[in-house]
Amino acid sequence: MLRAAWLLPVLSLSFCAKDETVAAYGAGGRTWVLQSIDGLVFHATATLGFPETGLVAGQGPCNGFSGHLDVPYPWFEIQGLAATRRACPELEAEGVFFAALMAMEQAEVAGDVLILRNEAGHEMLFTAAY
Template identity: 70%
Template sequence: MPARLALLLPALALGYCGQDETATAYGAAGQVWQAQSIDAAAFAVGAELRFPEPGRIAGQGPCNSFTARLDAPYPWFEIADLVATRAACPELEAEGAFFAALLAMEQIEVSGEVLILRNEAGHEMLFRAAD
């Protein structure tokens, strides 16, 4: 019996490795999340997030679209390899603030139509699902 268990454990571990443990599996996928505020200040210049597939995040800042890897299991939030287009627009300063805040976030919470990103320093980004 112990020999069978020893053979079964690696097979179970391989099956588990293929599961999505990022925010996409916990309600973030299938929505367009529109930025509402950063640190309780309204963010009215327009930005959004999407979770197009397991382990990926994409979106649109005030000027440029972006994509990145989502590396941490829910409820943690860590993005890596962020790539954005490089168009200029009047809201470029607001876009810089948006990307800086996004890269500083460490946790994600998805609750119905609301998505909240936060970090241990007390900063927070609030998003709502688009209609």
């Protein structure tokens, strides 16, 4: 019984964990609009946001999406990406967007700019929408 009483406060601390993701370092509370992938203008519309601790969500050119993000900044790795399944004329652009997003490994926030990149040299540039 005494061991259980000691364990309860320790377990409750894990539920109060501080957000260490990119959201806590300037990306949270904003909608980020994709401007380019690998330096090429992205002509369709795609957004990214961090609605609450540990979550990422947004809108691809056709479908809304969400997933989990729990790696500490500056790392970036979306787990469990789920998207709606609506078809639209920009479906090819959406495939490019999701493939690039899932390949990203690091994030950098500089004011109204969010850059996602990976070790292979690929990069996504987002700007904050107001």
